[in-house]
Amino acid sequence: MQQVAFLTQHGKVPLLTEALAALGWQIQAVSGFDTDLLGSFAGERPRFMTAAECALRKATLAAELSGSAIGIGSEGSFNAGPYGLGTLNQELLCCVNIDEGWAVTAVAQQLCSARSWQLTEAAMLQTILPTIPDGQLLLVKQGARLEKALTPAQALLCCEQWLAEGAVTLEYDLRAHCSPERQQVIRLAADNLRQRLQQLCPRCHKPGFWPELPLAGLPCADCGLPTSQPRGLRACCRYCDYQQDFLHSSGFADPANCPQCNP
Ligand SMILES: [Zn+2]
Ligand SMILES: [Zn+2]
Numbered sequence: 001m002q003q004v005a006f007l008t009q010h011g012k013v014p015l016l017t018e019a020l021a022a023l024g025w026q027i028q029a030v031s032g033f034d035t036d037l038l039g040s041f042a043g044e045r046p047r048f049m050t051a052a053e054c055a056l057r058k059a060t061l062a063a064e065l066s067g068s069a070i071g072i073g074s075e076g077s078f079n080a081g082p083y084g085l086g087t088l089n090q091e092l093l094c095c096v097n098i099d100e101g102w103a104v105t106a107v108a109q110q111l112c113s114a115r116s117w118q119l120t121e122a123a124m125l126q127t128i129l130p131t132i133p134d135g136q137l138l139l140v141k142q143g144a145r146l147e148k149a150l151t152p153a154q155a156l157l158c159c160e161q162w163l164a165e166g167a168v169t170l171e172y173d174l175r176a177h178c179s180p181e182r183q184q185v186i187r188l189a190a191d192n193l194r195q196r197l198q199q200l201c202p203r204c205h206k207p208g209f210w211p212e213l214p215l216a217g218l219p220c221a222d223c224g225l226p227t228s229q230p231r232g233l234r235a236c237c238r239y240c241d242y243q244q245d246f247l248h249s250s251g252f253a254d255p256a257n258c259p260q261c262n263p
Helices: 013-021 051-066 122-131 152-165 180-198
Strands: 002-007 025-030 070-080 087-097 102-112 116-119 138-142 145-150 168-172 213-216 230-236 243-247
Touching: 002 013, 002 051, 013 025, 013 180, 025 051, 025 070, 051 070, 051 087, 051 102, 070 180, 087 180, 102 180, 116 122, 122 152, 138 152, 145 152, 152 168
Parallel strands: 002 025, 002 070
Antiparallel strands: 070 087, 087 102, 116 168, 138 145, 138 168, 213 230, 230 243
């Protein structure tokens, strides 16, 4: 088994174990570094790197702190979903190999039910708490006060006490060990990481040769002119610049998407 170091504070190791066991990898947690120094979800520290930079930094730290050649770092983010609907949870997993000199970043994303509420009276909780998914923990904020990892029953008690002193904010606790929905997205990212690691560049044989750059210009089925519809995806090697196009099997665009036939 290849030992692989994963920098994590929130119990994410089991979420990667199965996907990466297929590579003969054994994942070991690396602690001893406060990953929240790189920014945290509970809002106590501001972020100063992009999510991808953060994941790469953590992966490198994992390898350095453990002495392993291979390190993994993870980073999640939550943003408004498409058309402002719902919340989109994106999870990145970055894997570096210090000895071989490569990094591969995998991604998965899914809409989730994460929300926050401004509460002025405890009665509002009667409609909110039944909507919380099983196993999802909550956090309650009031000014500088913050309670994390609360069950719905604990959140209710906390809100009832604090509401005597004014409005409170109730939110999903989105740290991985508090959020089953997020755990599922991290599992998907681990699957994506395994797949990317198995795709080697045909020229330099480094991993992560993954088609993800959209190629515009699928020809119109009626007039044959290129449309804005994607005709496939391009894989570009980050190390030797080798490129390969992977074209969609359906070779023509619906004329409804053609600027000539349907201006
Ligand atoms: Zn290459
Ligand atoms: Zn056309």
